[in-house]
Amino acid sequence: DRIINNTIDKVLVLRFGRLSDENCLLLDDILEKSARDVSKFATVALVDVDSDQVQVYVNYFDITLFPSTIFFFNAHHMKLDSGTADHTKWVGKFHEKQDFIDVVEVIFRGAMKGKMIVHCPLPPERIPKYQLLYKDV
DSSP: OHHHHTOTTSEEEEEEEOTTOHHHHHHHHHHHHHHHHHTTTEEEEEEETTOGGGHHHHHHTTOOSSSEEEEEETTEEEEEEOSSSOOSOEESOOSSHHHHHHHHHHHHHHHHTTOSEEEOOSOGGGSOOOOOOOOOO
16 A cells, blocks of 8 residues: 555556565566666565465466566556567566666656557567467366
8 A cells, every 4th residue: 555655656666476586586686776766756566476465466467477577657557568479567587777777767758648558668689588378268
């Protein structure tokens, strides 16, 4: 509740993952180092995917790969077109602090203009590649 109240006209960055996952820890390090730089236009929160309280979100956003980062602005889900099949989240870690800052800044600027999806400012070689697996239900 406290986090939500502090995010009016700010990007809310939710990192879904586990503290036991090496890639999550690497991303968390980048997020921690970037927090001050993005503090004027973003708030970052770490979400434990194993918590019972967040399972509805884990399922809704189909979070199966860790870490997965989801962006919101004024309670609206912000999508990021990074050339992957899934625009709903960033899957994987960022290569460096500046990559994360650049992505959040583009999301913020787009959101302030009323956009719900923005184009990723990073070159393709700096965007994590992963294979989406679909199963019939």
